[in-house]
Amino acid sequence: xxxxxxxxxxxxxxxxxxxxxxxxxxxxxxxxxxxxxxxxxxxxxxxxxxxxxxxxxxxxxxxxxxxxxxxxxxxxxxxxxxxxxxxxxxxxxxxxxxxxxxxxxxxxxxxxxxxxxxxxxxxxxxxxxxxxxxxxxxxxxxxxxxxxxxxxxxxxxxxxxxxxxxxxxxxxxxxxxxxxxxxxxxxxxxxxxxxxxxxxxxxxxxxxxxxxxxxxxxxxxxxxxxxxxxxxxxxxxxxxxxxxxxxxxxxxxxxxxxxxxxxxxxxxxxxxxxxxxxxxxxxxxxxxxxxxxxxxxxxxxxxxxxxxxxxxxxxxxxxxxxxxxxxxxxxxxxxxxxxxxxxxxxxxxxxxxxxxxxxxxxxxxxxxxxxxxxxxxxxxxxxxxxxxxxxxxxxxxxxxxxxxxxxxxxxxxxxxxxxxxxxxxxxxxxxxxxxxxxxxxxxxxxxxxxxxxxxxxxxxxxxxxxxxxxxxxxxxxxxxxxxxxxxxxxxxxxxxxxxxxxxxxxxxxxxxxxxxxxxxxxxxx
Numbered sequence: 001x002x003x004x005x006x007x008x009x010x011x012x013x014x015x016x017x018x019x020x021x022x023x024x025x026x027x028x029x030x031x032x033x034x035x036x037x038x039x040x041x042x043x044x045x046x047x048x049x050x051x052x053x054x055x056x057x058x059x060x061x062x063x064x065x066x067x068x069x070x071x072x073x074x075x076x077x078x079x080x081x082x083x084x085x086x087x088x089x090x091x092x093x094x095x096x097x098x099x100x101x102x103x104x105x106x107x108x109x110x111x112x113x114x115x116x117x118x119x120x121x122x123x124x125x126x127x128x129x130x131x132x133x134x135x136x137x138x139x140x141x142x143x144x145x146x147x148x149x150x151x152x153x154x155x156x157x158x159x160x161x162x163x164x165x166x167x168x169x170x171x172x173x174x175x176x177x178x179x180x181x182x183x184x185x186x187x188x189x190x191x192x193x194x195x196x197x198x199x200x201x202x203x204x205x206x207x208x209x210x211x212x213x214x215x216x217x218x219x220x221x222x223x224x225x226x227x228x229x230x231x232x233x234x235x236x237x238x239x240x241x242x243x244x245x246x247x248x249x250x251x252x253x254x255x256x257x258x259x260x261x262x263x264x265x266x267x268x269x270x271x272x273x274x275x276x277x278x279x280x281x282x283x284x285x286x287x288x289x290x291x292x293x294x295x296x297x298x299x300x301x302x303x304x305x306x307x308x309x310x311x312x313x314x315x316x317x318x319x320x321x322x323x324x325x326x327x328x329x330x331x332x333x334x335x336x337x338x339x340x341x342x343x344x345x346x347x348x349x350x351x352x353x354x355x356x357x358x359x360x361x362x363x364x365x366x367x368x369x370x371x372x373x374x375x376x377x378x379x380x381x382x383x384x385x386x387x388x389x390x391x392x393x394x395x396x397x398x399x400x401x402x403x404x405x406x407x408x409x410x411x412x413x414x415x416x417x418x419x420x421x422x423x424x425x426x427x428x429x430x431x432x433x434x435x436x437x438x439x440x441x442x443x444x445x446x447x448x449x450x451x452x453x454x455x456x457x458x459x460x461x462x463x464x465x466x467x468x469x470x471x472x473x474x475x476x477x478x479x480x481x482x483x484x485x486x487x488x489x490x491x492x493x494x495x496x497x498x499x500x501x502x503x504x505x506x507x508x509x510x511x512x513x514x515x516x517x518x519x520x521x522x523x524x525x
Contacts, residue, residue: 033051033052
């Protein structure tokens with residue numbers, strides 16, 4: 001029942017109950033309302049004439065004294081479908097009876113703001129740490145749907161030619177094959193495509209009661225199966241803009257009873273901005289990879305010219321000299337033929353060794369069966385076999401690298417391969433030591449790769465250097481530093497006091513790497 005206005009004047013205690021801004025109620029052992037003050041009736045959307053016996057949103061404790069709640073847990077309540085409210089509450093037992101007094105207040109808006117801020121922060125972190133655009137946009141779609149309890153979310157991106165949209169992230173709806181083709185089929189049948197209008201105008205569109213219009217229009221028949229469940233009502237389409245140009249669209253499908261206001265739209269705009277940043281970031285990474293691939297092809301061409309092409313040219317000239325002698329009626333002596341044969345054999349072996357070395361350096365770490373550890377071990381073994389150098393390898397526990405991003409491991413492998421190639425080609429070394437490790441400084445963890453030789457060392461004096469030496473300048477060092485910078489890392493060239501040269505790659509581990517990947521010498525945590 002509701003506390004009715006009494007005929008006699010209110011006591012101070014009655015005034016507190018009746019005019020309190022927070023909900024005050026009594027519930028029984030079955031969590032049903034016994035009585036409630038006007039604020040409780042209003043907050044819970046109760047019938048003032050039928051409060052007693054109505055189920056409450058609050059769980060009744062099993063045991064009277066021990067069940068008194070500490071702190072402020074929360075419950076979710078829907079007075080009517082689509083109007084979700086969140087209450088923070090405190091329970092206190094009524095002495096001698098299996099009843100509890102509950103005091104509660106509406107924290108729907110404050111908790112929603114907290115969830116939205118957390119969702120934006122999560123999306124920003126995902127953009128910074130994930131290297132997969134699909135993974136980032138899938139996570140972002142789920143975060144938007146979860147935060148505002150939406151029926152569904154889609155994130156679509158424009159392809160490189162600008163004439164198609166691809167679903168890159170979705171929540172609520174299952175993926176539909178050929179979605180964009182079916183969308184165009186709907187347009188051909190006369191359907192109005194709000195998302196394309198938002199994309200063309202670069203402005204968000206908010207459409208109330210869109211579900212009935214779509215499901216009742218035969219022009220949308222190709223997509224009725226996909227868009228029919230779960231049921232939704234309002235529709236919002238927000239373009240993803242990068243430097244003013246549309247790169248995609250975020251579609252939000254609101255559950256029945258939900259209404260889109262300024263705060264809802266502001267949240268979608270913030271999440272669309274994060275999605276646009278992810279698309280831009282992915283495009284930038286792809287451009288960097290294209291540049292790196294072109295530069296590596298140029299390096300390969302230079303290496304072929306400096307070694308293989310020149311040696312093959314020498315072989316051709318030696319073979320031609322024999323032909324010239326025979327053509328002039330001056331057949332070469334057996335000793336001369338033997339000398340040329342020895343020279344050709346030696347040149348062929350050198351060419352074969354150089355080609356094998358190039359194949360090993362080009363082998364991608366991320367695509368080998370054993371990952372980084374297997375690829376580096378193969379690189380070391382092959383280098384030792386073809387050069388005669390003593391090459392050692394320290395990997396620690398190889399299994400810990402399995403948790404790292406595949407692109408990160410690829411770049412680590414390339415840097416190690418380039419540094420090892422430089423030691424073989426330029427250092428005049430007899431021994432090379434390769435080491436990979438995970439180090440920790442407080443809460444910060446790093447992946448460190450070192451390639452150290454006992455060769456002639458740097459042209460400059462001892463200590464660290466970044467420029468000015470044969471070991472640290474040139475195209476190979478530039479590519480190594482670019483690979484490191486993609487991950488916020490560095491490549492340094494050091495000259496140890498004992499002599500030789502050490503190339504050290506240091507990469508900070510991203511937050512996406514599980515904490516179970518322990519630094520060397522520590523237990524997993």
